[in-house]
Amino acid sequence: MDTLQSLLPIIEMMVNKQSSMESTSITFEKAEQYMGAILYTIEVYNQAASSTKTDTTSLLPIDELSLRQQYELGVNQVLQLLKDCQILYGLIVDDFSDYRLRIYRETLIKGFPEFFKRYDPIYNPKDHLLTLDYMPMHLDTSKQGVVLIKDYLTWIHYEKSFLSLWSDPQIMDLLERVMPHYKTDYMDNICYRVLINTAACLMVGKSPSSLFITPEDAQKIQSDYGNHSESQIHELMGYLLDQLTTAYGLFATKGYEKAATYFMKQQTNLTTHFYYALKHKSLSRFLLVQL
C-alpha cells in the first residue's frame, strides 16, 4: 500500500501527460500497467546506477533520490537503451546473411522493425512485443522490455561476427547436414552448431576453417578423449573456447568487450554434448561426419 501510495503521483503525471489532463480516473488494468511501467523504469535506473555509487547527473547520492527522480532518470536510461538497440540492429542488418533459415530471417528482418515501430518506452516499457522465436546461444529470459532486447541484439551481433569467419555456403552446407529441410524446419541456434564443429576441429589440431570432420578425425577424437571424465572434458572445452575467442582476434576490438564471456557460457553445454557423444560412441552423428 505504501509503495502504491508513493507511486500515485507518478501515475497521475503519466495519466495527465497522456490525456492532456482531461481524464481524472483510469481503469484498474491501466493503473496496474502504469505501475508496472514505473517500477520497471526505476529498476532499469537502479541497475544502471548500481555500478557507480552516485548518480553523475544528479547532485544527490543515488540513495537520496526520490522515487520520482529515480523514475525520471530511469526514463532517460530506457530511452538510451532503445537508442543502443537501434545502433546494434543497424550493425546486424548491415551485410546480413540469413543462411536461408526462415526463423532467423523472420525474427530479425521482419520482427524487429515492428518492435522499433510499436515499442512504448514510457507507458509499457516491460512489453518487448516480440516472441524472439530465433534464440541466441544464451539469453536471460527473466529480463523484460528493452533490457532483454538489448541483450538479445548484443548476443546476435557477436554470433553474426563469429559466423562471418565462414562463407555462407559453408554454414548452409553444415545446416543441410543437420537437417535436409533446415530452411523451414531448423529451430535451433546456428552459432552453437558451428561452435560444436569448430571445437571438434581444434580437438584434432586442425584449422576450423573447413568446419567439417572426417571419419578419421572422429576416430582420433574418440581415441584421445573417449576415456576422459566429464570434468576433464569441461576443462578441455574451457581451454578450446579460450583459444577460440583469443586466437582469431575477433573479439579484441571495441564493441566486443563481453563477447569472450558470452562464448565461455557455452562451456557447460559443450561439455555435456561432447561427453555423452564420446560415452555413447556417437561422434559421427554428433559431428555430422563428412565421408
Next chain:
Amino acid sequence: MDQFLPLIQQSTSYSLQEITQALEGAQQFNLSLTAQEKEALILSRNNSLTTHRRLELSDIILPTIIQRFSSSQYINNDNYLDHLMRLTDMFYHFKNATMDHVTDIELINFMEEQFNNVCYGDLDYLESTCLERFAKAVRSGKDNYQSTEGRNLYEDLSEEKRWDADLYQDVLKELFW
C-alpha cells in the same frame, strides 16, 4: 488488482471537504444534503469506482456533477441524493463503455444536455438509451463529439422517427388547399 481498493476507500475525508464546498452553490436552488447523506454519497461513489474498477486520481468528478446538475429543473430535494448517486455511477460506467476515448468534460456535458433537453429528467432513459447510443457511436469510431465537447449530439444519435417539417407542409397543402 484489488491492491487499489484501499486507495479508493481512503479518499473519504478529502472528498467530504470537496463536496461540502460544491454543495454551497446548490443552496441557491434549495438543495442540500445532511451530513449522513454526504457520507452516503461518498460511499456510493467509492462503491461505483470499485464496481467499475476505476482508480480516481483527483476528487473532482463528484463536485463537478453536483455543480452541473444542481441547477436542473428536474432535480429537487426529494430526489437529490439518489440522482447524484446514479449520475456518478453512470459517469464511471460510461467512461469504461467509451473505452476512455471521451474526456471527463465531454461526458459530463453530454449527460447534462441529454438529461435536461432529451430525457426530461428520466435517468433510466439517459442511461439505457442516450448514453448507450453515445457509447456505441464512440466505440464504432465516431468522434464528432470532440469538436462539440459532447454537446449538440442528439440529432446524430437519434434513432426515432420524428416529424419531417417539409413532408408535413406538403401533406397539409394537399389536404387543405
